[in-house]
Amino acid sequence: MIFALLIPMLGSAQEVNFKTYSYTELFELIEAEQDSIFELSDAAIVLDSVTDSRFVYSPKDYFEPISDSILNTIESIEINKALYFKNVQFQNDASFTKIKFKKGVEFDNSIPPWFFHSSLDHRLKVILQEDLRKDYYSMHGNELPFFEIRFQHCEFKGSLFFSIIRSPSDNITYSPYGFRFIANIINTSMIIENSNNWASLFVIRNILPVTFYDNTFDVNGRTVRLFLKEDDFIFIDGNAMAEGDYLEFVGIDNSNLNIENNVFPKHVQMNLNFKNEFSIEWDDLAYKLISPKALVEFETAVDNGTLKGIDLDGSMADKDKFKEFHLKHDKAFEKTQIMFTSFVNHYKEIGDKLSYNKVYVELKDLETAYFKEQYNINPTFETFFTYKVNQFLKVFSAYGTRPAKAVVFSLYVILFFALIYLFFPNSWDKHGKNRLIDRYSFFMKYMNKDAGIHEVYLDDQKEELLQYKEFKTMVESSAKKVPKFFVTTALPLYKWAISGTNLTASFLKRIDIMKGRWEELPPSKRIWKSILLVGAFIIAIAYDLIIKILNALMLSINTFTTLGFGEIPIKGLPRYLAIIQGFIGWFMLTIFSVSLISQLLN
Numbered sequence: 001m002i003f004a005l006l007i008p009m010l011g012s013a014q015e016v017n018f019k020t021y022s023y024t025e026l027f028e029l030i031e032a033e034q035d036s037i038f039e040l041s042d043a044a045i046v047l048d049s050v051t052d053s054r055f056v057y058s059p060k061d062y063f064e065p066i067s068d069s070i071l072n073t074i075e076s077i078e079i080n081k082a083l084y085f086k087n088v089q090f091q092n093d094a095s096f097t098k099i100k101f102k103k104g105v106e107f108d109n110s111i112p113p114w115f116f117h118s119s120l121d122h123r124l125k126v127i128l129q130e131d132l133r134k135d136y137y138s139m140h141g142n143e144l145p146f147f148e149i150r151f152q153h154c155e156f157k158g159s160l161f162f163s164i165i166r167s168p169s170d171n172i173t174y175s176p177y178g179f180r181f182i183a184n185i186i187n188t189s190m191i192i193e194n195s196n197n198w199a200s201l202f203v204i205r206n207i208l209p210v211t212f213y214d215n216t217f218d219v220n221g222r223t224v225r226l227f228l229k230e231d232d233f234i235f236i237d238g239n240a241m242a243e244g245d246y247l248e249f250v251g252i253d254n255s256n257l258n259i260e261n262n263v264f265p266k267h268v269q270m271n272l273n274f275k276n277e278f279s280i281e282w283d284d285l286a287y288k289l290i291s292p293k294a295l296v297e298f299e300t301a302v303d304n305g306t307l308k309g310i311d312l313d314g315s316m317a318d319k320d321k322f323k324e325f326h327l328k329h330d331k332a333f334e335k336t337q338i339m340f341t342s343f344v345n346h347y348k349e350i351g352d353k354l355s356y357n358k359v360y361v362e363l364k365d366l367e368t369a370y371f372k373e374q375y376n377i378n379p380t381f382e383t384f385f386t387y388k389v390n391q392f393l394k395v396f397s398a399y400g401t402r403p404a405k406a407v408v409f410s411l412y413v414i415l416f417f418a419l420i421y422l423f424f425p426n427s428w429d430k431h432g433k434n435r436l437i438d439r440y441s442f443f444m445k446y447m448n449k450d451a452g453i454h455e456v457y458l459d460d461q462k463e464e465l466l467q468y469k470e471f472k473t474m475v476e477s478s479a480k481k482v483p484k485f486f487v488t489t490a491l492p493l494y495k496w497a498i499s500g501t502n503l504t505a506s507f508l509k510r511i512d513i514m515k516g517r518w519e520e521l522p523p524s525k526r527i528w529k530s531i532l533l534v535g536a537f538i539i540a541i542a543y544d545l546i547i548k549i550l551n552a553l554m555l556s557i558n559t560f561t562t563l564g565f566g567e568i569p570i571k572g573l574p575r576y577l578a579i580i581q582g583f584i585g586w587f588m589l590t591i592f593s594v595s596l597i598s599q600l601l602n
Contacts, residue, residue, distance in 0.1 A: 018087075022048035023055040023094055033081060036103075041086040045113075047094050055094045055113075066097070066116060066153070074098050082122075085110040104158065111177075114150040122158035128177055129165045152182040160190040178209040185216045190224065204234075214238040219245050226250070234258070241265045248292065259284055269295065270339060274346040282347070282355040286362060290322065291339040297332040298322045327366075327373040336366065357401040364390065364399040396588060397595045406592040410560065413588070417581045418556035422548065426555055426570040435544045443537055447518035454509040461501050468498050511536075560585035 019042065021029070026045050030038045047056065054074060074097055082103040090113040097116040104122040109129055126149065149162075164177060179192060192204045204210065204226045210233075217224065217239065223246040226234060233256040240263040241247060248269035249257070257272070260281040268285055271292045272278075298321075326332035340363040347356035371387040393399050397406040446456045458465070475490045513532050514521075521529060555570065559578045562585055570578060 018042055018044045018089070020044045020046055022046065022052050024048065024051040027077065030079060030081060030083070035081075037082045037084060039084045039086070040088055043088045044091075045088065045094075046091045052094070055097070071098065071117060076100065078102065082106075084108070085112075111147050112149055115152070115154050117153045119155040120158055123161065124156070124158065125161045127163045127165065148178045148180060150180040150182070151184055152180070153184065155185040156188050156190075159188050160186075162192040164193070178211075180211040181213070181215050182211070183214040185218075187218050187220075189219065189222065193227075209233045209235075211235040212237070212239050215240075217241040217245060221245060223248055237261050239263070250292070264288055270343075272342075274342060274349075276350050278346065278350075280343075280346075280355075282343070282358050286358060289339070289362075291326075291332075291336045293339070294326050294332040294335040295322055297329060297335065298325050301325065301329070327370050328377070333366075333370055337363065340366070357398075361394075361398055361401055364394065368394060393591070397591060400591075400595040400598050403592055403596040403599055406588065406595060410585075410588055410592070413581070413584060414553070414556045414560050417559065417577065418549075418552045420577060421552040421555050421570065421574055424570060424572060424574045426551065426574075435548065436541070439537065439540055439544060443533070443540075446514065447533070450517055452509055452512045453514065454505040454512065457508050458501070458505055465498065465501065468494060556581070561589070562586050 021043060023045055025048075026040075029040070076098045078100040080102045083101070083105045085106065086108040088107070088110040090111060095114040095116050096112075096118055099115075099118045101118065101120045101122070101124075104125070105120060106123075106125040106127075108125075108127050110126075111128065112126060162179065190204060192210060204224065212235070214237070219242070221242075221244040224241075225248040227250050235258045237258070238261045243265055245265045246267045246269070247264055248271075250269075250271050256277050258279045260279065262281075262284045264284055266288050267290055268288045269290055269292045270285070326336055340359060343359045344356060344363065347353075347359060368387065368390040371383065371390055375383040375387045390399075396409050397403060442456065442460060445459075446453050449456060451459075472491070472494050475487055475494065479487050513529055518526075555578075559581045562582045
């Protein structure tokens with residue numbers, strides 16, 4: 001009886017004897033198996049330097065692709081049996097390369113090799129126990145290192161399940177296992193978790209480092225969930241998901257998250273407690289993010305049948321309908337605001353100003369859409385004004401995040417009103433609408449008069465020159481009646497006053513081409529002189545137009561900046577438009593100042 005009782009104790013005390021096979025021998029065993037399932041247990045698969053050259057490939061760089069020249073030398077293998085490995089340890093510097101697994105593959109308490117350029121048509125299941133390391137290392141005489149399971153350039157058509165079973169007596173606070181998924185095509189459900197709970201599909205519940213790099217996900221409209229636990233690290237870079245798929249991040253404090261250069265679907269859920277070590281590229285999430293807590297409000301409303309004005313098409317998980325819902329539901333919108341505010345605070349805390357502005361703009365866009373919905377529900381002046389002010393802030397300064405945009409928009413307003421003022425006279429332009437008529441009159445006098453162009457010009461300036469001549473006569477006649485100082489200083493002033501007219505007359509005299517009347521010119525000279533005259537006329541008109549444009553532009557700037565000179569130098573309808581422009585300028589410049597100060601303070 002005592003001997004019988006001791007048998008189980010003696011049996012448990014015995015060490016498991018691992019039978020050793022090379023990789024070539026393993027595939028020979030698989031090929032020789034007559035059953036549709038190949039099973040192997042309590043074995044170690046090691047590299048044979050003579051026979052296993054086909055399985056040796058192991059790139060030094062994590063993201064290094066296999067070159068075509070190497071791939072072409074490796075013969076493809078097709079496995080039509082289901083594989084089940086239990087307590088089988090694979091040497092880590094070997095790989096399954098160019099192997100087509102047509103049926104399921106399961107690693108039970110077995111650390112699989114790396115997979116390169118292989119395809120799996122059915123489920124891949126990996127279950128690891130923490131104390132597995134002790135058996136493995138005792139076999140190799142090593143201490144507990146870190147195991148990495150890597151899949152690179154593989155195509156997954158069946159479901160993926162990875163589970164880490166932790167012993168209650170295990171005091172290790174982290175998992176010694178890591179997963180890297182690099183440049184794969186994933187068309188299936190995926191679970192990475194730390195228990196045997198199979199209740200959730202499309203879940204990555206990791207207590208270990210996980211890397212997703214340059215993969216393509218197409219999981220048929222299902223949700224991929226990433227659970228971040230304490231001291232975890234997940235790196236997501238360069239991946240793409242189908243438009244109808246969903247992605248959800250859930251986590252607690254002290255996890256690590258790196259997201260950059262991905263193409264996510266239109267719906268991404270985030271429920272994280274941020275910390276500074278997070279590196280999240282906002283462009284991956286922009287205009288795709290929804291709050292899981294707000295989604296709960298939506299699903300509750302669906303369950304209770306309290307949705308109004310939203311057609312669900314019989315689908316509770318219709319997240320497009322949710323986006324319509326959360327603009328009408330105050331509590332759901334509040335939870336969305338809280339989620340975006342956590343991102344705003346995170347980027348502000350780590351000093352990422354660019355991402356901070358992008359998140360803030362999207363948050364304000366949501367707020368604008370919410371105000372629009374509130375106006376549709378309750379159309380009052382207050383709700384209308386609140387909605388339109390937000391719209392104006394969006395266009396004018398991107399909600400205060402881009403003061404430079406305010407300057408550009410102000411220039412557009414100034415140019416718009418200047419265009420209106422251009423067609424109306426103002427007191428700053430002494431010629432006004434007669435400027436063009438005066439030019440025609442001047443050139444016709446010149447062509448009909450037996451005098452030089454400078455003489456015609458001086459004749460037009462006669463009234464103005466007469467005033468100066470009278471001033472000169474008065475000075476000269478008073479030479480002996482007043483102190484010499486006045487005469488000495490007055491005459492240079494007279495010369496300076498008429499110097500502009502004299503210089504213009506001198507210039508015109510030098511370029512005079514007529515030397516007589518137009519009707520007296522011989523036919524041989526009329527052609528080229530007419531070309532010169534028309535050219536001179538066009539230049540004069542262009543000069544007049546430039547002066548008129550400058551006057552209109554200066555008037556618009558003066559009105560926009562509300563400088564003013566005691567009166568509005570324009571009459572008629574534009575006078576009232578100038579008042580409106582002054583109000584717009586006051587409002588826009590005030591907001592510009594506030595935006596600029598806000599950016600400086602930040």
